[in-house]
Amino acid sequence: MRTVQQWFDEYGESHSNPSNELLHIICVPPIVMTVIGFLWAIPVPAGMAEVSPWLNWATVAAAIAVVYYF
Numbered sequence: 001m002r003t004v005q006q007w008f009d010e011y012g013e014s015h016s017n018p019s020n021e022l023l024h025i026i027c028v029p030p031i032v033m034t035v036i037g038f039l040w041a042i043p044v045p046a047g048m049a050e051v052s053p054w055l056n057w058a059t060v061a062a063a064i065a066v067v068y069y070f
Helices: 004-014 018-041 046-051 057-069
Strands: none
Touching: 018 057
Protein backbone atom coordinates (compact mmCIF):
# COMPACT_ATOMS: atom_id res chain seq x y z
CA MET A 1 0.00 0.00 0.00
CA ARG A 2 1.35 3.41 -0.98
CA THR A 3 1.83 6.25 1.46
CA VAL A 4 0.25 9.67 1.01
CA GLN A 5 3.66 11.08 0.15
CA GLN A 6 4.06 8.54 -2.65
CA TRP A 7 0.67 9.56 -4.06
CA PHE A 8 1.66 13.25 -3.94
CA ASP A 9 5.04 12.54 -5.52
CA GLU A 10 3.42 10.63 -8.39
CA TYR A 11 0.82 13.36 -8.85
CA GLY A 12 3.52 16.05 -8.92
CA GLU A 13 5.61 14.11 -11.39
CA SER A 14 2.74 13.49 -13.80
CA HIS A 15 1.61 17.12 -13.62
CA SER A 16 5.04 18.52 -14.49
CA ASN A 17 4.92 16.96 -17.95
CA PRO A 18 4.42 19.76 -20.56
CA SER A 19 1.89 17.70 -22.54
CA ASN A 20 -0.15 17.04 -19.40
CA GLU A 21 -0.03 20.74 -18.45
CA LEU A 22 -1.27 21.74 -21.92
CA LEU A 23 -4.04 19.17 -21.73
CA HIS A 24 -5.11 20.58 -18.36
CA ILE A 25 -5.09 24.15 -19.68
CA ILE A 26 -7.33 23.14 -22.58
CA CYS A 27 -9.64 20.62 -20.91
CA VAL A 28 -10.13 21.65 -17.28
CA PRO A 29 -11.99 24.95 -17.90
CA PRO A 30 -14.68 23.32 -20.11
CA ILE A 31 -15.10 20.54 -17.55
CA VAL A 32 -15.53 23.05 -14.72
CA MET A 33 -18.03 25.10 -16.76
CA THR A 34 -20.00 21.94 -17.58
CA VAL A 35 -20.21 20.95 -13.93
CA ILE A 36 -21.35 24.47 -13.02
CA GLY A 37 -24.00 24.29 -15.75
CA PHE A 38 -25.27 20.94 -14.50
CA LEU A 39 -25.44 22.27 -10.93
CA TRP A 40 -27.27 25.38 -12.18
CA ALA A 41 -29.90 23.18 -13.85
CA ILE A 42 -30.81 21.33 -10.63
CA PRO A 43 -34.09 22.73 -9.26
CA VAL A 44 -33.78 24.64 -6.00
CA PRO A 45 -36.18 24.76 -3.06
CA ALA A 46 -38.69 27.63 -3.14
CA GLY A 47 -36.98 29.31 -0.19
CA MET A 48 -33.72 29.59 -2.11
CA ALA A 49 -35.47 30.87 -5.24
CA GLU A 50 -37.24 33.59 -3.25
CA VAL A 51 -33.97 34.95 -1.88
CA SER A 52 -32.37 35.57 -5.27
CA PRO A 53 -32.54 34.20 -8.79
CA TRP A 54 -28.76 33.77 -8.57
CA LEU A 55 -28.95 31.57 -5.48
CA ASN A 56 -28.79 28.02 -6.77
CA TRP A 57 -26.67 24.90 -6.35
CA ALA A 58 -23.95 26.23 -8.67
CA THR A 59 -23.43 29.40 -6.62
CA VAL A 60 -23.52 27.39 -3.40
CA ALA A 61 -20.84 25.03 -4.76
CA ALA A 62 -18.76 27.96 -6.02
CA ALA A 63 -18.97 29.65 -2.62
CA ILE A 64 -17.87 26.44 -0.89
CA ALA A 65 -14.96 26.11 -3.34
CA VAL A 66 -13.85 29.70 -2.72
CA VAL A 67 -13.95 29.20 1.06
CA TYR A 68 -12.02 25.95 0.70
CA TYR A 69 -9.28 27.48 -1.45
CA PHE A 70 -8.89 30.52 0.82
